[in-house]
Amino acid sequence: MITIHVVELLSYIPVWLVIVLGAIYFYRKNEEEMAIWKVAILIFVGMFTFDFHWNIENEWRIPVLPLGVWIVYFFMRKDSERWQRARTFAWWGFLSSYLFILSGLIAILLQSIIYPDDEVQTFLANVENAEVKTIHSSGEYNISLDPETFSEALDTATRKELDFNQWRDEQMNVEQEHTEEFPYLVEGVKAKWGSGYIPVVYVSKDGYHLLISTLEQQYYFETEKRLWE
Amino acid sequence: MKHKKTVIFISILILLIVVSSIGWHYYFSEPDPFLSEDMIIDQINEHHQLEVAEIQEIIFLDEQHVVVFFISTDEMYAQAFWEWQNNDWLLMGHNAMGSYTVWNLNESDLYLIWNVRPDPTLSYVEIIGQRERQYGTTQGNNYYYPALQLTKRIDVAREKYGVEEISGVWKEVIVDLQQTSDQVDDFLTISSPPTEVTFGWVPYGSNEKILSVDDYTVSEFGSRFGGGIKPILRLTEDELQ
Numbered sequence: 001m002i003t004i005h006v007v008e009l010l011s012y013i014p015v016w017l018v019i020v021l022g023a024i025y026f027y028r029k030n031e032e033e034m035a036i037w038k039v040a041i042l043i044f045v046g047m048f049t050f051d052f053h054w055n056i057e058n059e060w061r062i063p064v065l066p067l068g069v070w071i072v073y074f075f076m077r078k079d080s081e082r083w084q085r086a087r088t089f090a091w092w093g094f095l096s097s098y099l100f101i102l103s104g105l106i107a108i109l110l111q112s113i114i115y116p117d118d119e120v121q122t123f124l125a126n127v128e129n130a131e132v133k134t135i136h137s138s139g140e141y142n143i144s145l146d147p148e149t150f151s152e153a154l155d156t157a158t159r160k161e162l163d164f165n166q167w168r169d170e171q172m173n174v175e176q177e178h179t180e181e182f183p184y185l186v187e188g189v190k191a192k193w194g195s196g197y198i199p200v201v202y203v204s205k206d207g208y209h210l211l212i213s214t215l216e217q218q219y220y221f222e223t224e225k226r227l228w229e
Numbered sequence: 230m231k232h233k234k235t236v237i238f239i240s241i242l243i244l245l246i247v248v249s250s251i252g253w254h255y256y257f258s259e260p261d262p263f264l265s266e267d268m269i270i271d272q273i274n275e276h277h278q279l280e281v282a283e284i285q286e287i288i289f290l291d292e293q294h295v296v297v298f299f300i301s302t303d304e305m306y307a308q309a310f311w312e313w314q315n316n317d318w319l320l321m322g323h324n325a326m327g328s329y330t331v332w333n334l335n336e337s338d339l340y341l342i343w344n345v346r347p348d349p350t351l352s353y354v355e356i357i358g359q360r361e362r363q364y365g366t367t368q369g370n371n372y373y374y375p376a377l378q379l380t381k382r383i384d385v386a387r388e389k390y391g392v393e394e395i396s397g398v399w400k401e402v403i404v405d406l407q408q409t410s411d412q413v414d415d416f417l418t419i420s421s422p423p424t425e426v427t428f429g430w431v432p433y434g435s436n437e438k439i440l441s442v443d444d445y446t447v448s449e450f451g452s453r454f455g456g457g458i459k460p461i462l463r464l465t466e467d468e469l470q
Binding site: 181187 | 249362365370371372373374375376377378379393397401402
């Protein structure tokens with residue numbers, strides 16, 4: 001399955017543009033005569049960094065040590081004039097790795113504008129072929145889904161806080177059969193094009209709640225209308 | 230001097246082309262025709278110490294994955310698995326327990342494979358996919374994975390050996406969650422807890438009753454696995470969720 005992450009792709013374009021423009025600027029400023037491919041390699045090597053990993057909402061990699069610049073220096077340490085010329089581009093490569101962090105921040109902002117995660121349609125864009133399948137014996141079998149009823153009910157969905165405490169078995173009674181709050185799965189739905197989401201959509205017993213599981217996290221929605229008759 | 234540089238450049242270029250075309254051939258060329266019956270029998274004997282009495286059928290799951298159904302001289306009903314890898318047909322494993330196997334090809338295509346000893350008490354088998362509910366909090370986000378209890382019936386009285394592609398809900402739940410736990414994407418991704426569906430099989434008699442271990446026995450030994458191939462274990466009545 002191929003999923004396209006539009007925002008992610010788009011967010012890289014301005015970064016590369018800035019890198020190229022910067023390179024052109026330094027090239028002209030220094031009246032450089034070095035071959036273009038050498039400049040490209042210097043910038044690329046300059047991007048090798050030792051990163052500090054920081055997990056907040058996402059995993060952020062913050063460059064700390066300029067490994068690439070050191071590598072360039074190691075090879076050119078005996079030729080001071082050559083190093084003087086090369087270092088601008090190597091350092092530019094190092095600096096540009098911070099640009100990627102910036103673009104990551106912008107991408108998160110854009111993602112939330114184009115693909116809001118409090119709208120159920122972001123995850124269930126195309127419901128024409130939607131079917132409800134039973135995945136646990138707590139559910140009824142053979143529930144038929146009418147696309148119209150389903151999509152009307154989806155229009156009434158609001159995002160709620162996911163609180164699992166209400167669904168787990170408080171008293172583990174061995175005699176009693178386990179009941180599952182989400183015994184259904186919606187099959188044949190797709191997320192909004194370009195969102196990059198691969199949703200797995202669980203539905204509650206009562207047909208009023210959706211638990212949407214994606215690669216990143218889970219989203220919980222409640223509808224005012226029932227999802228099926 | 231200039232001339233010398235050109236020579237070096239061109240020879241590097243030629244070297245690159247040769248190396249990459251060998252690599253291309255190695256990894257992307259069409260597989261050779263599958264092994265002859267004699268070679269199949271030899272390889273099973275050499276790698277798995279089983280004497281083949283009869284090859285029942287050879288089934289291609291796709292161009293690069295082959296299942297051979299056979300009966301051994303000591304009357305084991307078995308499956309052997311070959312995969313086209315590194316430019317060669319490699320024997321990936323076998324299951325001679327007269328039971329069921331799941332093969333996960335390329336991390337996306339799932340196949341159920343079985344070869345069962347004919348037995349008048351056995352009427353059909355249910356393959357069960359189970360996952361216990363999981364919940365908790367990771368990096369400030371709550372998660373809740375519902376319990377799963379999927380069943381699939383195989384009419385083994387009629388079809389004693391065979392292959393069935395796992396699709397629909399099974400595939401969606403198994404493959405997607407596998408991606409959730411496998412994919413290391415450091416952009417916009419918060420790692421989710423790994424979830425796994427475990428398989429089991431339950432034999433049923435003619436009156437829709439679960440057959441106990443005393444009523445219906447299969448061999449518990451005689452298998453070797455690798456490369457996405459997993460044996461399915463038998464579940465007793467009280468192991469069913």
